Structures are given as structure tokens and as C-alpha cells.
Amino acid sequence: MAALNFTPSDPSTFMLTGIPGLEAAHVWISIPFSTFYIIGLLGNFMILFVVGKEQTLHKPMFLLLCMLALTDIGTSTSIVPKALCIFWFNLKGITEGGCLAQMFLLHVVSAMHSAVLVTMAFDRYIAICNPLRYATILTNARIAKLGLVGFIRSFLFILPLPLLLSRLPFCANRIIPHTYCDHMAVVKMSCGDTTVNRIYGLVVAFVVVGLDLMLVALSYGLIIRAVLRISSKKSYQKALNTCTAHIFVMLISCTLSLFSILTHRFGQGITPHVRVIFANLYFLIPPMLNPIIYGVKTKELRDKMGKYTCRR
Numbered sequence: 001m002a003a004l005n006f007t008p009s010d011p012s013t014f015m016l017t018g019i020p021g022l023e024a025a026h027v028w029i030s031i032p033f034s035t036f037y038i039i040g041l042l043g044n045f046m047i048l049f050v051v052g053k054e055q056t057l058h059k060p061m062f063l064l065l066c067m068l069a070l071t072d073i074g075t076s077t078s079i080v081p082k083a084l085c086i087f088w089f090n091l092k093g094i095t096e097g098g099c100l101a102q103m104f105l106l107h108v109v110s111a112m113h114s115a116v117l118v119t120m121a122f123d124r125y126i127a128i129c130n131p132l133r134y135a136t137i138l139t140n141a142r143i144a145k146l147g148l149v150g151f152i153r154s155f156l157f158i159l160p161l162p163l164l165l166s167r168l169p170f171c172a173n174r175i176i177p178h179t180y181c182d183h184m185a186v187v188k189m190s191c192g193d194t195t196v197n198r199i200y201g202l203v204v205a206f207v208v209v210g211l212d213l214m215l216v217a218l219s220y221g222l223i224i225r226a227v228l229r230i231s232s233k234k235s236y237q238k239a240l241n242t243c244t245a246h247i248f249v250m251l252i253s254c255t256l257s258l259f260s261i262l263t264h265r266f267g268q269g270i271t272p273h274v275r276v277i278f279a280n281l282y283f284l285i286p287p288m289l290n291p292i293i294y295g296v297k298t299k300e301l302r303d304k305m306g307k308y309t310c311r312r
Contacts, residue, residue, distance in 0.1 A: 012096045013174065014189070018086040020177040020272045030087035036284040037080045043291030044069035050304050057304060060138040064123060065294055065301070067116045067147050068249075072287035074109035078102060079283050083179040096170070099181035100162040106283075107158045107183065107204075114212045115150030117253065119143070120246050121219040128239050129226045157204050164200065168192045177272055179280055209257065216250060245297035249290050256282035 018026055047069045051057045082102070085091040094102070123143075126134050161183055168190040178185045187197045220243070227239045259278055295302055 013093050014096065014099050014181070014186075015092045015175045016082070016086055016094055016179060016181070017092060017175060017177050018083070018179055019276050022273050026087040030084055033080060033087070033280070033284065034084060036288045037076055040072060040076050040284070040287035040291070043295070044073050044287060046305060046308075047291050047294070047301070050301065050308060053308075054304050057300065058140065060140060060143045061123060061127075061298075062301065063140060063143045063147075064116060064120050065298075068113070068120070068290060071109050071113035071116055072290055075106065075113060075283045076287045078106045078109060079180040079280065083280065086179060094181065099176075099186060100165060103165075103181040103183055103186060104158060104162045106180065107161060108154045111154035111158060111204075111208050112151055113253070114208055115154060116147070117246075117250060118212045118215045118219075119146050119150065121216040121250075124243050124246055125219040125223055127242055128223050154208075157208060160200060161197075161204070164197050165190075168194065168197070178276055182279065213254065220247075241297075245294050248293050248297075249286070252289060253282075253286045256285060 017023070019029060022029065048066055051062045051066050079102075082094070123138060126137050130137065165183075165186055168187075169192045170189050171191040174189055176185050176189065183201055184198075187194045187201070190197075223239075223243060230239060256278065259282075295305055
């Protein structure tokens with residue numbers, strides 16, 4: 001029982017409470033958490049496997065799907081194992097270094113996820129507005145370079161967050177009412193001046209999320225303009241169908257992301273367990289639904305996935 005009632009005696013240790021106010025229901029909450037996580041892992045690894053095995057799928061669009069799958073696996077895996085340890089075994093302690101590492105990994109992969117969605121919007125813009133030049137503009141090598149740029153951008157923007165936090169003094173009460181080490185949740189544990197941390201956190205949120213949303217909106221504005229000029233009804237529907245999957249993914253991801261960011265910073269009237277649940281859903285729902293959406297809406301991928309699943 002001593003292990004199950006763990007409290008951090010080490011002054012460099014934080015305690016994650018899980019979902020505040022719903023501690024008695026942690027075991028039941030773990031059921032959908034683990035289910036969503038497993039479904040997401042299976043779906044995303046299936047995409048990676050099928051695209052890797054099928055030479056005909058070694059195209060820019062499917063390479064982007066693989067990048068999206070990797071970021072989905074990274075975001076959910078960075079929080080779910082620790083959350084399940086809290087729910088199942090009451091292992092709430094996490095070292096200061098472990099907390100900062102989790103926060104860094106989580107935000108880097110999230111920023112990379114946003115960059116991939118922007119690149120996918122650009123991919124759809126080229127496919128509809130410049131279809132004859134698509135193969136020359138978006139080569140596999142260029143997609144790989146765009147992915148590398150997205151990763152470098154994410155790494156450089158997020159790196160200052162743990163570095164700034166590591167210089168701050170933390171209070172004696174190191175209880176974080178969350179399932180994972182979120183940047184703002186850790187900032188609130190400090191007894192020092194956190195003005196720089198809060199300002200930089202907002203800058204990252206608006207530059208990464210805000211700029212990426214603007215680029216996606218610009219891409220779709222140009223796509224809509226091009227689609228409205230199409231006279232053939234069949235071509236019009238085909239053009240719209242090429243964007244459907246990406247639009248669904250963007251809506252799901254952006255809705256949960258914006259709700260999580262805004263409620264964490266400005267939603268003092270919202271109960272803590274609602275904020276924490278929605279913050280976790282942002283890292284659980286998109287990774288689970290994205291492979292399903294693209295598997296259903298992309299015929300080439302659907303056929304190849306059916307080939308392997310039916311064989312087994």
C-alpha cells in the first residue's frame with residue numbers, strides 16, 4: 001500500500017494528480033484512454049507498414065501521411081503511458097528532469113504535427129491548382145526537406161521552454177493537477193518571476209498555431225477560388241473530394257487544440273477536470289481518427305490496407 005499511496009519526498013520531484021476531482025473514477029477513465037491509444041497505435045502503425053511495403057505508395061501524399069502517423073504516435077505516447085501509471089498504480093511522482101523532458105517532447109511533436117498539416121494543405125493546393133506541375137513541384141525529396149524544416153522549426157521554438165523553466169525556483173507544493181507536464185501547469189508551480197515564461201509561451205502558441213492556421217486558410221482560400229472556376233460538375237466534385245480528408249483532420253485537431261489552449265490560459269470558470277479531460281482528448285482523438293479518415297477517404301491506401309488485412 002505504501003507504493004500505491006506514493007507522495008514525493010524528494011524536493012526535485014513533482015506529483016501529477018491525474019484528473020482532479022475524479023480520482024475515484026481513474027480506473028474507469030483508463031478504459032477509454034487505453035482503448036483510444038491502442039486503436040490509434042494500430043491504425044498509425046498500419047499506415048506506416050502499408051506505405052513502407054507498397055512501392056506504388058511512395059509518393060508525396062503518402063509520405064506526408066507517414067509523417068502525420070509518426071507525430072500522432074509521438075503525441076499520444078508522450079502522455080498516455082504515464083497517465084495509465086497514475087490511473088492503474090497511483091504512480092504520480094515524476095522527477096523535475098523527467099517532467100521537463102516530457103513537456104519538451106510533447107510540445108515538439110505537437111508543433112511538428114501542426115507543420116505536417118500545413119504541408120498537407122500546400123500539397124492539396126498544388127494538386128488542385130497546378131495539377132500538371134504537381135510531380136515536378138512536390139517530389140519525395142522536397143517533401144523530406146519540408147519535413148526536416150518543420151522539425152527544426154519545432155525544435156528551435158520549443159527548446160527555450162524547458163531551458164527557461166530550469167532556471168526558475170519551484171515552490172514546496174509541487175502538485176500538478178494534470179496527467180502530464182504541460183508548460184503552463186509547470187510554470188504555475190514556480191515561486192519566481194514567470195513573466196518571460198508566460199510571454200514566450202504565448203508567442204510560441206500564436207506563432208506556431210496562429211501562423212500555421214493562417215497558411216492553411218490561405219491554401220484553402222486559393223483552392224476555393226480555383227474550384228469555383230471549374231465548370232465541369234465531375235471535376236468540381238473530384239477537386240473537393242481530394243480535400244475532404246484533410247479538412248476533417250484539421251477540424252478535429254484545431255477544435256480540440258484551440259479549446260485546450262484557451263481554456264488552460266483564460267478559462268478560470270471551467271472546472272479543472274473538464275480542462276484536463278479535453279487536454280488529453282486532443283492527444284487521443286486525432287491519433288485514433290486520422291488513420292480511419294485517410295483509410296476511408298483515400299482509395300489507393302484503402303485498397304492496399306484491405307489487401308493486407310484481408311490476407312491476415
